[in-house]
Amino acid sequence: MNLHSPAETRTREIGIIMNGATGRMGYRQHLVRSILAIRDAGGIELADGSRVTVKPLLVGRSISTLAELAAQHDIEDYTTDLDAALADPRWEIYADFLVTKARSTALRKAIAAGKTIYTEKPTAESLEEALELARLADEAGVKTGVVHDKLYLPGLQKLKRLIDSGFFGRILSVRGEFGYWVFEGDWQPAQRPSWNYRAEDGGGIIVDMFPHWNYVLENLFGEVQSVYAEAAVHVKDRWDEAGEHYDATAEDAAYGIFELEGGVVAQINSSWTVRVNRDELVEFQVDGTHGSAVVGLFGAKIQPRNATPKPVWNPDLEDAHDYDGDWQRVPTNEVFINGFRQQWEDFLVSYVVGTPYPFDLLAGARGVQLAEAGLRSSREGRKVALQPLTVHAQESDA
Incomplete structure (x- = not known):
């Protein structure tokens, strides 16, 4: 006789401190679409x-x-007392969705309390601080995870399959376009918080987006070895949530060229001052010797070399060729869940099973490194090389 019902499945409940879950990203993506969806x-x-x-x-x-x-x-x-929450053993994981300026202090407390950490990026305001956090966590034996959500987008998962299959042959270049028009706030409310446009409050599109571009590039194409960037404050007059005018001090657009290992060159434009003329708010075109692909958040289309047309440049005649018609859609052969939720699930499984997790605080520090290098490149008007990082030492950039 079977004494154990198959319905008696062992379940482990993990308590998660969610600091900043009332904010835009913390609420929508991490609380509602991830943790509550899992629950x-x-x-x-x-x-x-x-x-x-x-x-x-x-x-x-x-x-x-x-x-x-x-x-x-x-x-x-729920509570307003973070220290008490960190001292309570019922809560095993500390998750941070605070604004960047407040993140480092909270992460230090969580590390000192021995909590497992899952955090948004950038992990700190400076590379020195980001590396120190990674070192402190390593010395404390604390498992850490940093949000790498864009790798889980359906479009980029399709792109990863194309890369792994050898579709591109030798990859030559990557071109990315990201952004949309963020209203100034006078005649129509802005879609982004006003601190995004104040450098003194940790704003700026380089700090916001270059950490994303770092993990996308290094996990799909190769580590970033150098960057040349031009930052711009295109819209200087903005109005905050109370309708008060303020002067924008942080860049709202950045134009970057990234050299990757293996000779791949990536160009990515990031802008909150561009009107969208593409299928999705972010698109990447990848060109290789055997084929090309254009991918966005969800869609992906390809053009293999044996189906590539032969354009001829003639500015004196109107070109009636339908170039869009030369591309083939990549089918959606599987169901993709929300990318934030998928990464949360992967991290939780890694935590419970005890497997290594690649997207840790050191990976987060590499994102901060690229943002700092991009800002430095723009200030100094030159290409900046990136040196390999470890939790114990950092070589200075060239």
Whole structure:
């Protein structure tokens, strides 16, 4: 007689401190679309048949805001006392979605408390600080994870399959276009917070986007070896959330050229002052000897070399060729879940099973390194080389 019901599945509940979950990204992507989605689905099934589920603790500054959010989403626990939360052994993981200026202090506390860490990027305001955090976590034996969400986008997952299959032959170049028009805030409210446009508050598109470009480039094409960047404050007059005018001091556009290992050259434009004329808000074109691809957040299309047309340059005649028609759509052969949730699930499984996790605080520090190098390149008007990083030492840039 079977004494154990197959329905008696072992389930482990992991308490997660969610600091900054009332913010835009913390709420939408990390709380609602990731942690609560995992909880409401009954957790994650592991290879041995057991399950892992999650229990969030909301941390913020306003107890009334936290209470309202908790009631809305059937969350039992919330507090304004981060120190007490870190001291409570029920909460195993500290997750950070604060503004960049506040992140380092909170991460230091979490490391000192021995908590496993999962954090947004950039991980710090400076490379020195980012490396110190990575070193402190390493010395404390703390497992860490840094958000690398764009790698989990359906379009980039399709691109990864193309790369792994050898579709491109030898990859020559990558061209990226990211951005959209962010309203100034006078005649129409801005879609982004005003601190994004104040350097003194940690704003700027280089700090915001170059850490993304670093992990996209290094995980798909090769590590970034040098950068040349031009930063610009195109729109200097902006209005904040209260309708008050302020002078923008942080760049709203950056034009970068990145040299990658293996000779691949990447060009990526990042802008909050561009009107969209492409299928998606971000698109990458990858050109190789055997084929090319254009991918976005979701879509992907390819053009192999044996289906490449033979354009002839003649500025005296109108070109009636339909170049868009020469591309073939890559089918969606699998169901992709939200990228933030997918990375959360991967991190939680790695934490429970005890496997190494590649997107750690050192990976986050490389993103900060690229942002610092981009800002330095723009200031000095030259190409800046990037040196390999370790948690114990940092060689100075050339």
